[in-house]
Amino acid sequence: MTTTGHPASGESRPKATPARGRFVTFEGGEGAGKSSRVAELADRLRRRGFEVVVTREPGGSPGAEAVRRVLLSGAAEAFGPLAEAILFAAARADHVDQTIRPALMRGAWVISDRFHDSTRVYQGATGDVPADRVAALEEIAVDDVRPDLTILLDVPVEIGLARAAARRGDAVADRFEKEEEKIHERRRRAFLALARGEPKRFVVVDAAQDPATVADAVWYGVCSRLGLAEKD
Ligand SMILES: Nc1ncnc2c1ncn2[C@@H]1O[C@H](COP(=O)(O)OP(=O)(O)O)[C@@H](O)[C@H]1O
Ligand SMILES: [Mg+2]
Structure with missing residues (x-):
């Protein structure tokens, strides 16, 4: 018997x-x-009376936040790309089980700042982990908790990099922020390719425009995608 709320095995994870x-x-x-944009959308939905859970990856649950600190410090980089991907998956499984699934099952909206597409791009398309490994880890970590949008x-x-640098001020860039511009460009293309591949799930927004737009x-x-009236 467990007192932590963690399911004993993959089989026992409840279905949404x-x-x-x-x-x-x-x-x-x-x-x-x-x-x-996550914070603004959450505010807007709350004004409509919805319960909204805002979360992020890597992280989003106490266990996953501990793994986030390891990942963003760069400490896991030395273990190689597959170990790093496995750590992301471990964090995601905990995030799904402890935060996302329980919220969805009580009817709340969950808004996550990054999720599995980031792994497909960072560790897969523009990283060194073969696509079949990325897909296998995703299946284990995400289970049936797939984004609606x-x-x-x-x-x-x-x-994007200029904004991130301005936001950071004098703080040191993290493991991913400090990488070369060329790889950021490849990631941009990889995200767009994912969106083209799943047009029903994705909405692509031109984020170079001013914040209000x-x-x-x-x-x-x-x-439009999730069936809410646009006007309050
Ligand atoms: N549309 C925008 N135009 C100009 N600056 C923006 C815009 N959106 C965000 N910013 C600013 O850019 C920085 C990065 O935004 P942030 O929301 O932290 O991006 P991300 O989470 O994608 O890294 C912040 O300082 C933010 O205020
Ligand atoms: Mg951010």
């Missing part, structure tokens, strides 16, 4: 019911505006 809440993920490169905030790399485009995407 059809009457569950809505799961929206935000994806895109550094400085695209994900964290800003994914907002891809698309921004030219130089704009981007926020309106996000709101329109959420309302």
